[in-house]
Amino acid sequence: MDGGEEVEVGGRRRRQVGAALLGLALLTCSCTGAGPRGAASSAATTAAAAGAGATGPGGPGWSGWRSCAGTELASLLCGSLVVPLDHDHPADPAGQAGRTLTLEVAEGGDRSADRTLLFLTGGPGQPGVPFAPRIIASLGEIAQHHRVVLVDQRGTGANALVCPLLQEQVGYADLEVPTDQAVTECGSAIGADAAHYGTTDTVADLEQLRAAIGVDRWSIDGVSYGTYVAQRYAAAHQAHVDRLVLDSVVPVDAFSGTNVESFPDVAAVLRDVCAAEHCAGDPAQDLSTVVARYRLGPALLDVVSLMSVVDPDFTGLLAALHAAAAGEPEALRTLVHHWQDASAGPADQLSQGLHASTLCLDLDFPWGGADAAPASRAQAADRAVARLSSSQLFPFDAQTARGNGELRTCELWPKVADPQPASLELRGVRALLLHGSRDLSTPLAWAHRAQADLPGSRLVVVPGAGHGVQTRGPASARAVVADFLG
Structure with missing residues (x-):
């Protein structure tokens, strides 16, 4: 991999399934502070309403550090940063202050350390500040040697983009298929502002934050979508980046929109689980049979992705697939409904309005980007899926590639x-x-592609672990990170 290195570290631990744990990639931490606002009102505020004139150690727009409100954040310092809604056009033609957003920021770890670590949460749509105590605690010795900073990226947390129907239908999921009405209502509510909720403006926010808190160079530790932001920031501002830790990697240039790059991993991971548990039959073939017979492809793709985050042992799934392949689908339908119900959650913990806005700007779809004519998209998607071979689609089918929640939403x-x-x-x-090794939310193919884009990088594969290795994986993985950061 262009001078890179791939190694493995050991260790795994079992997980129990349940709605409480499906606080999901959200680290099961409850949010504090104000409740979420509606999409139309939270998309932006006027500079005056946001307090753009506030000053602090970092200059205009930065509040300075203060004690955090709420007992959960009592050990941290908090601040707020006012940023332009549109970094390319921060002022209107009349020269008046442009529309702005306020980002909440938290600082912990060793606040006197001369090294700073920016930790970026995922989604897109997940805030950082509410999860700061749990994340900083999970970092262990890393937090003892770094000033650790977390931020509610634009459109998340207390200022989340809220689309009630889409949020109700999708919750914390990535690939659940919403109704057409939920998507169109959300898109209409956010409107043209959706152009400013992609990673390009988020990267500009982070650069403004770096300057505001007085850091010349920082290391960035990202999880899932946070890895994508970290890479995009490093590409734009490499002089200010010391090191990158990319956990559950989303590469900057390897999306398909159909998600077929994850399909081979689904077969391989289910077979790995089967071998470990001595299950009956071939779970990949069972899945293929079930998808063809019951047309459950999009739902099952969503479920295996969710399970790889919370329950990488895939409890109950293999037996349910085997029974369904034999003509008894009741247990599988119950399992699917359970996971879909358990993935419900509010916008201030993962905003589906922000999730849709960002993915539709950042992902590579058959029709191009969010600026493609809507009338051209369906035909382009149909043509792309028609070109896929049966081997590319196994253990799913063309319906799964064509109808997954991300592609359908965008x-x-x-x-x-x-x-x-x-x-x-x-x-x-x-x-x-x-x-x-059991992560089906961000497939191994993506990690290899990102490694190729980062000459000399090191890829560590953790056997038996799912998505989010640092916060859910073995201590040995965190030790590797601590050694890398120094």
Whole structure:
């Protein structure tokens, strides 16, 4: 991999399934602070309403550090940063202050340390500040040697984009298929502002934050979508990046929209679980049979992705697949309904309005980006799926590729301007990549692609672990990170 190294570290632990644990990639931490606002009102505020004139150690827009409100954040310092809604056009033609957003920020760890670690949560749509105590505690010795900073990225947390129907239908899931009405209502509510909820503006926010808190160079530790933001930031501002830790990697240039790159991993992971548990039959073939017979492909793709986050032992799934393949689908339908119900959650913990806005700007779809004519999208998607072979689709089918929740959502998303990054060049960045061998949310193919984009990087595969290795995997994985960061 262009001078890279791939190694494995040992260790795994079993997990129990349940709605309480499906606080999911959200680290099961309850949010504090104000409740979420509606999509139309939270998309932006005026500079005056956001307090853009506030000053602090970092200059205009930065509040300075203060004690955090609420007992859960009592050990941290908090601040707020006012950023332009549109970094390319921060002021209107009349020269008045443009519309702004306020981002909440938290600081912990060793606040006197001369090294700073920015920790980026995932989603997209997940805030950082509410989860800061849990994340900082999970970092262990890393937090003892670093000033650790977390931020509610734009459109998340207390200022989340809220689309009630879409949130109700999808919750914390990535790939659940919403109704057309839920998507179109959300897109209409956010409107043209959706063009400013992609990673391009988030990267500009982070650079403004770096300057505001007085850091010249920082290391960035990202999980899931946070790895994508970290890479995009490093490409734009490499001089300010020391090291990258990319946990459950989303590469900057390897999306398909159909999700077929994850299909081989589903077969391989289910077979690995079967071998460990001495299950009956071939679970990949059982899945293929069930998908063809009951047309459950999109739902099962969503479920295996969810389970790889919370329950990488896939409790009950293999037996249910085997029974369904034999003509008894009741247990499988119950399991699917359980996981779909358990993935419900509010926008201030994972905003589906932000999730849709960002993915539809950042992902590579058969029709292009969010600026493609809506009338052209369905035909382009049909053509792309028709070109896929049966081997590419196994153990799913064309319906799964064509009808997964991400592709369907962005097919219906309104046409908006689609800003492109100035650079995706990542040579010269020191990076450690982590991947759980049972992660089906971010497939191993993505980790390999990201490693190729980062010459000299190291990829560590953790056997038996799922998505989010640092917070859910074995202590040995965190030790690797601590050694890398120094």
